[in-house]
Amino acid sequence: MGKGDKKTKRGKINRGTFGARRPRIKKRRSIETKIGIASKATPK
Template structure:
């Protein structure tokens, strides 16, 4: 368990890879309805 370990979170950070120990942050994409609607004005 350390910087060279491919299965640890620290190893994933050092290698710049992702996996079960280091999840990617999901970017929220706008839905089709949000793209079509002209805008929300109250």
Template sequence: MGKGDKKTKRGKINRGTFGARRPRIKKKPSIEQKINVSDKAKAK
């Protein structure tokens, strides 16, 4: 179990791949996208 092991988190980091042990971190939508700034300006 180490850098050469395909099934471990450390092995995935070493290879630069993703999988069940090391899922991709999804980008959260920014605050500007959640609240449409242009829509808010029209409401006033």
């Protein structure tokens, strides 16, 4: 078990792949877009 193993986290890192052991990190929405500051800040 190590770098060559497809099923371990270290093996996934070595191969540069993702899976159940190493899921992708999803981007979080910024707070500004969530509450809609940009749409409210338009000058009259």
